[in-house]
Amino acid sequence: xxxxxxxxxxxxxxxxxxxxxxxxxxxxxxxxxxxxxxxxxxxxxxxxxxxxxxxxxxxxxxxxxxxxxxxxxxxxxxxxxxxxxxxxxxxxxxxxxxxxxxxxxxxxxxxxxxxxxxxxxxxxxxxxxxxxxxxxxxxxxxxxxxxxxxxxxxxxxxxxxxxxxxxxxxxxxxxxxxxxxxxxxxxxxxxxxxxxxxxxxxxxxxxxxxxxxxxxxxxxxxxxxxxxxxxxxxxxxxxxxxxxxxxxxxxxxxxxxxxxxxxxxxxxxxxxxxxxxxxxxxxxxxxxxxxxxxxxxxxxxxxxxxxxxxxxxxxxxxxxxxxxxxxxxxxxxxxxxxxxxxxxxxxxxxxxxxxxxxxxxxxxxxxxxxxxxxxxxxxxxxxxxxxxxxxxxxxxxxxxxxxxxxxxxxxxxxxxxxxxxxxxxxxxxxxxxxxxxxxxxxxxxxxxxxxxxxxxxxxxxxxxxxxxxxxxxxxxxxxx
Amino acid sequence: xxxxxxxxxxxxxxxxxxxxxxxxxxxxxxxxxxxxxxxxxxxxxxxxxxxxxxxxxxxxxxxxxxxxxxxxxxxxxxxxxxxxxxxxxxxxxxxxxxxxxxxxxxxxxxxxxxxxxxxxxxxxxxxxxxxxxxxxxxxxxxxxxxxxxxxxxxxxxxxxxxxxxxxxxxxxxxxxxxxxxxxxxxxxxxxxxxxxxxxxxxxxxxxxxxxxxxxxxxxxxxxxxxxxxxxxxxxxxxxxxxxxxxxxxxxxxxxxxxxxxxxxxxxxxxxxxxxxxxxxxxxxxxxxxxxxxxxxxxxxxxxxxxxxxxxxxxxxxxxxxxxxxxxxxxxxxxxxxxxxxxxxxxxxxxxxxxxxxxxxxxxxxxxxxxxxxxxxxxxxxxxxxxxxxxxxxxxxxxxxxxxxxxxxxxxxxxxxxxxxxxxxxxxxxxxxxxxxxxxxxxxxxxxxxxxxxxxxxxxxxxxxxxxxxxxxxxxxxxxx
Numbered sequence: 001x002x003x004x005x006x007x008x009x010x011x012x013x014x015x016x017x018x019x020x021x022x023x024x025x026x027x028x029x030x031x032x033x034x035x036x037x038x039x040x041x042x043x044x045x046x047x048x049x050x051x052x053x054x055x056x057x058x059x060x061x062x063x064x065x066x067x068x069x070x071x072x073x074x075x076x077x078x079x080x081x082x083x084x085x086x087x088x089x090x091x092x093x094x095x096x097x098x099x100x101x102x103x104x105x106x107x108x109x110x111x112x113x114x115x116x117x118x119x120x121x122x123x124x125x126x127x128x129x130x131x132x133x134x135x136x137x138x139x140x141x142x143x144x145x146x147x148x149x150x151x152x153x154x155x156x157x158x159x160x161x162x163x164x165x166x167x168x169x170x171x172x173x174x175x176x177x178x179x180x181x182x183x184x185x186x187x188x189x190x191x192x193x194x195x196x197x198x199x200x201x202x203x204x205x206x207x208x209x210x211x212x213x214x215x216x217x218x219x220x221x222x223x224x225x226x227x228x229x230x231x232x233x234x235x236x237x238x239x240x241x242x243x244x245x246x247x248x249x250x251x252x253x254x255x256x257x258x259x260x261x262x263x264x265x266x267x268x269x270x271x272x273x274x275x276x277x278x279x280x281x282x283x284x285x286x287x288x289x290x291x292x293x294x295x296x297x298x299x300x301x302x303x304x305x306x307x308x309x310x311x312x313x314x315x316x317x318x319x320x321x322x323x324x325x326x327x328x329x330x331x332x333x334x335x336x337x338x339x340x341x342x343x344x345x346x347x348x349x350x351x352x353x354x355x356x357x358x359x360x361x362x363x364x365x366x367x368x369x370x371x372x373x374x375x376x377x378x379x380x381x382x383x384x385x386x387x388x389x390x391x392x393x394x395x396x397x398x399x400x401x402x403x404x405x406x407x408x409x410x411x412x413x414x415x416x417x418x419x420x421x422x423x424x425x426x427x428x429x430x431x432x433x434x435x436x437x438x439x440x441x442x443x444x445x446x447x448x449x450x451x452x453x454x455x456x457x458x459x460x461x462x463x464x465x466x467x468x469x470x471x472x473x474x475x476x477x478x479x480x
Numbered sequence: 481x482x483x484x485x486x487x488x489x490x491x492x493x494x495x496x497x498x499x500x501x502x503x504x505x506x507x508x509x510x511x512x513x514x515x516x517x518x519x520x521x522x523x524x525x526x527x528x529x530x531x532x533x534x535x536x537x538x539x540x541x542x543x544x545x546x547x548x549x550x551x552x553x554x555x556x557x558x559x560x561x562x563x564x565x566x567x568x569x570x571x572x573x574x575x576x577x578x579x580x581x582x583x584x585x586x587x588x589x590x591x592x593x594x595x596x597x598x599x600x601x602x603x604x605x606x607x608x609x610x611x612x613x614x615x616x617x618x619x620x621x622x623x624x625x626x627x628x629x630x631x632x633x634x635x636x637x638x639x640x641x642x643x644x645x646x647x648x649x650x651x652x653x654x655x656x657x658x659x660x661x662x663x664x665x666x667x668x669x670x671x672x673x674x675x676x677x678x679x680x681x682x683x684x685x686x687x688x689x690x691x692x693x694x695x696x697x698x699x700x701x702x703x704x705x706x707x708x709x710x711x712x713x714x715x716x717x718x719x720x721x722x723x724x725x726x727x728x729x730x731x732x733x734x735x736x737x738x739x740x741x742x743x744x745x746x747x748x749x750x751x752x753x754x755x756x757x758x759x760x761x762x763x764x765x766x767x768x769x770x771x772x773x774x775x776x777x778x779x780x781x782x783x784x785x786x787x788x789x790x791x792x793x794x795x796x797x798x799x800x801x802x803x804x805x806x807x808x809x810x811x812x813x814x815x816x817x818x819x820x821x822x823x824x825x826x827x828x829x830x831x832x833x834x835x836x837x838x839x840x841x842x843x844x845x846x847x848x849x850x851x852x853x854x855x856x857x858x859x860x861x862x863x864x865x866x867x868x869x870x871x872x873x874x875x876x877x878x879x880x881x882x883x884x885x886x887x888x889x890x891x892x893x894x895x896x897x898x899x900x901x902x903x904x905x906x907x908x909x910x911x912x913x914x915x916x917x918x919x920x921x922x923x924x925x926x927x928x929x930x931x932x933x934x935x936x937x938x939x940x941x942x943x944x945x946x947x948x949x950x951x952x953x954x955x956x957x958x959x960x
């Protein structure tokens with residue numbers, strides 16, 4: 001029986017799945033395929049004991065993310081019923097090498113023999129038992145001190161992935177020595193590789209003992225070691241998160257683990273994985289993984305396809321209906337505040353949409369109307385000349401900061417649950433269908449003392465209703 | 481100097497411009513091209529004096545509409561600064577013959593010599609002076625007791641319109657005798673007619689003296705006369721509208737004026753009109769009339785086109801951005817609650833979208849989130865399990881009905897203007913940033929006593945927040 005520690009990388013914020021994936025809330029935290037978010041599904045896939053043929057088990061995961069996403073990570077793991085072993089906060093994005101080394105050093109500090117499995121948190125792997133079996137096949141090389149990577153058996157001549165060349169096609173999924181890494185190919189080269197059977201997709205999933213992983217970094221990427229070690233040594237515990245030291249981290253090279261270590265390592269084994277897999281690298285991949293019908297059509301609940309072929313129609317708002325007529329090879333994705341309509345073959349160009357919206361300073365480029373905070377979330381329902389209406393949800397036990405505003409008064413009407421409201425010196429309980437008025441300038445706080453989520457409607461009136469009109473006096477989440 | 485009475489037909493509710501045109505608020509009341517609605521532009525085009533070369537002038541228009549649209553008609557004419565001479569309410573839709581006869585009889589009752597110009601209220605005619613000149617050219621035949629129709633000089637071989645054949649092509653726009661009406665042609669026939677120069681589009685615009693129009697009906701469509709005369713005789717004046725008698729009206733044949741009268745009339749003259757014209761019969765027509773750029777792209781303020789050709793991208797919500805990438809011959813129209821994406825060649829099939837949404841009982845098929853009422857409008861901002869939030873606008877001087885609810889309490893927060901609020905026996909003035917609570921069961925009313933629109937946010941809480949939980953005690957608009 002072997003216990004493996006998942007290392008989940010989820011600091012990324014891709015734009016290729018805009019408008020569902022945005023900088024403020026990227027694709028790994030969104031239910032793109034199925035009910036759970038990709039991050040939750042990734043964590044669940046690497047969770048539990050007594051798995052596989054040999055009693056494979058997983059320890060609590062180590063999660064690497066950034067400061068902005070830390071409460072989303074905590075909330076989504078909580079919903080999935082999974083306790084993280086550690087959540088390491090990257091002060092800024094440094095590609096994959098530095099965070100993987102940080103995880104290896106963090107684990108090696110308590111158990112150098114700990115087996116770590118590094119996985120992105122935005123992949124789709126429908127057959128978890130098949131994946132567990134592949135992990136088990138990799139444990140032999142790991143126990144010999146080798147690094148293991150997983151190579152996906154291609155089902156098409158894909159030009160969007162890098163490849164791993166192995167000595168010969170294998171049927172039994174046994175570990176192979178790596179011949180070499182191959183960059184993303186052109187179409188002809190992809191066809192040739194697909195035909196040969198000796199090339200697997202590089203999925204960016206790695207397994208090794210923590211000490212062996214650290215040793216590989218020391219050998220092949222020594223310039224990463226000092227900054228990452230220092231960032232860990234000076235890390236600061238904060239509300240259950242471990243914040244890596246920003247100054248030290250800033251000195252770490254911004255490089256992928258493939259370039260820094262794996263392409264140079266002589267001791268890399270490849271475990272073939274022949275089941276379905278996707279990195280959901282674009283809406284075309286989401287379309288493929290969502291089970292197109294006989295006409296190639298994927299349409300969600302709020303979407304209706306009429307005489308369409310090879311088309312993705314997706315509504316991600318329960319107040320929005322989308323209808324397609326006579327479309328061929330089109331993808332149309334609608335959220336409450338943005339709609340993308342594109343030729344399916346231009347799936348990799350969705351970043352152009354984000355860039356165009358940034359240029360016109362549209363908030364849709366990077367953020368959602370629903371804004372997530374440590375205490376819950378809020379969304380603006382309507383903004384007028386001198387007013388704004390928000391819906392606010394506060395988690396059980398959570399509290400907003402003690403604050404005041406210069407330019408607005410607020411009416412709060414509780415519509416679900418119970419709020420404890422502080423206005424200057426008075427503290428009152430406000431329950432469903434009760435309201436409270438916060439005069440301009442009053443020092444106030446909203447808390448949820450209950451066991452259920454509390455929802456209130458906030459009506460702001462005043463000459464200025466921007467988010468930056470806020471003076472914070474106390475904040476349990478240590479925000480400015 | 482001649483004075484003409486415009487007769488504006490605006491009872492229709494087409495579905496081909498869904499999602500912007502819906503049964504509850506159809507295309508003529510929407511600003512589809514330009515700032516004004518089509519109805520306002522139609523009324524303005526037939527308004528004023530001292531026009532044309534000969535001092536053409538227009539009397540106050542006679543408007544034909546239905547009960548549901550009567551307050552929209554009044555509000556939009558008011559915004560345009562045009563007083564209607566009469567607003568005749570059709571109890572139910574009866575195509576074009578019956579309403580035109582009703583207008584003719586209504587006018588002839590006071591002035592049989594009155595010249596009436598019958599026009600749909602959803603056409604686009606950018607060059608109003610050119611239209612006035614065409615009207616002036618038609619006055620000669622009208623004075624001789626003839627019926628005049630206007631034929632649009634085609635600029636393409638259109639298969640979507642019926643045609644009017646004239647004896648020979650004309651350059652000076654002088655009135656011609658009609659040879660015959662031609663049904664919508666196939667493509668080959670359309671090409672041949674376009675090439676010949678002797679065929680004009682039938683725009684459905686007619687001019688005649690009221691008595692001559694009535695006489696034509698008596699001669700060619702006698703079965704229409706008794707019901708329409710009776711409907712007028714028994715019409716009931718109601719808040720400035722003239723409600724035709726429903727029982728009498730129900731007996732009128734449902735037939736177009738072309739079939740009933742014009743195709744049989746021997747005294748029909750055609751005035752050619754060579755300037756731009758469109759009936760906006762589909763989104764392809766809106767695209768054409770909206771001025772496509774060099775790539776054939778039309779993109780509204782909230783829309784961004786990247787590498788698109790011959791494409792219409794339209795956002796009709798100020799909170800919604802739409803982006804198109806690599807599209808060719810596609811139209812995508814987004815409102816706050818619905819998105820249509822279609823092949824441009826399927827413009828005539830948009831009714832299929834409406835039918836599909838009706839079948840799934842989606843409210844988007846027929847109505848908008850913003851609901852217009854005689855007193856103003858409201859829109860639902862969010863509906864939860866036991867609550868709903870609405871924005872409500874009340875026109876100056878207007879009042880909602882005196883009412884109560886069985887299942888909900890309401891919090892009202894005024895955010896613009898001043899409300900006079902009745903709750904049981906108490907009447908209070910509520911101004912910006914003040915709130916009032918309406919307990920479940922309380923008899924209440926909201927009025928705007930001021931000179932500016934009053935906006936308030938209503939937060940409803942209760943086990944049921946449907947529109948039908950309402951008991952009305954008094955209603956100045958005589959609703960049930």
